Amino acid sequence: MAIERTLSIIKPDAVAKNVIGDIIRRFEENGLEVIGTRMTHLSAAEAGRFYAVHAGRPFYNDLCAFMSSGPVLAMVLEGKNAVLLNRQLMGATNPKEAEAGTIRAEHADTIDANAVHGSDSAENAAIEIAFFFGDLDLHSRL
Numbered sequence: 001m002a003i004e005r006t007l008s009i010i011k012p013d014a015v016a017k018n019v020i021g022d023i024i025r026r027f028e029e030n031g032l033e034v035i036g037t038r039m040t041h042l043s044a045a046e047a048g049r050f051y052a053v054h055a056g057r058p059f060y061n062d063l064c065a066f067m068s069s070g071p072v073l074a075m076v077l078e079g080k081n082a083v084l085l086n087r088q089l090m091g092a093t094n095p096k097e098a099e100a101g102t103i104r105a106e107h108a109d110t111i112d113a114n115a116v117h118g119s120d121s122a123e124n125a126a127i128e129i130a131f132f133f134g135d136l137d138l139h140s141r142l
């Protein structure tokens with residue numbers, strides 16, 4: 001299994017619920033290391049650029065409005081198989097379909113307010129990490 005990096009975002013709903021610590025604990029307990037963090041409040045335009053891959057989808061405007069509705073915590077996770085492992089810990093996009101014990105099953109209310117973002121491939125992870133972080137912001141302990 002390759003060592004990978006992936007981007008995680010704790011979305012505005014989970015920040016508002018004060019469950020940042022619970023979410024990061026799940027990453028750490030499953031062998032992922034947090035190598036960079038940044039709390040920010042995206043503008044709608046910034047959220048639109050981050051989710052440009054979804055431009056034109058029916059939920060795009062609501063997604064951009066939601067992602068800019070409050071502060072988020074972006075972080076880079078590093079570890080074995082980090083992209084897929086993070087997706088497994090997150091659970092399905094729709095929390096109603098998320099496996100019990102996953103972050104979305106525990107903390108998400110709706111498909112819009114679904115607690116976390118996670119990169120879906122190593123290629124997209126590199127693009128998404130560069131959206132929030134520069135090389136000097138990342139501190140690998142490998």
Ligand code: IDP
Pocket residue numbers: 054059063092093111112113114116117118120
């Ligand atoms: P993901 O976050 O699990 O990778 P994506 O398909 O990449 O899911 O969609 C990005 C985000 O857009 C989702 O997390 C969710 O908040 C929102 N979204 C996706 N599909 C729908 C939908 O059918 N209705 C409303 N929002 C959606």
Ligand code: MG
Pocket residue numbers: 118119120
């Ligand atoms: Mg996605």
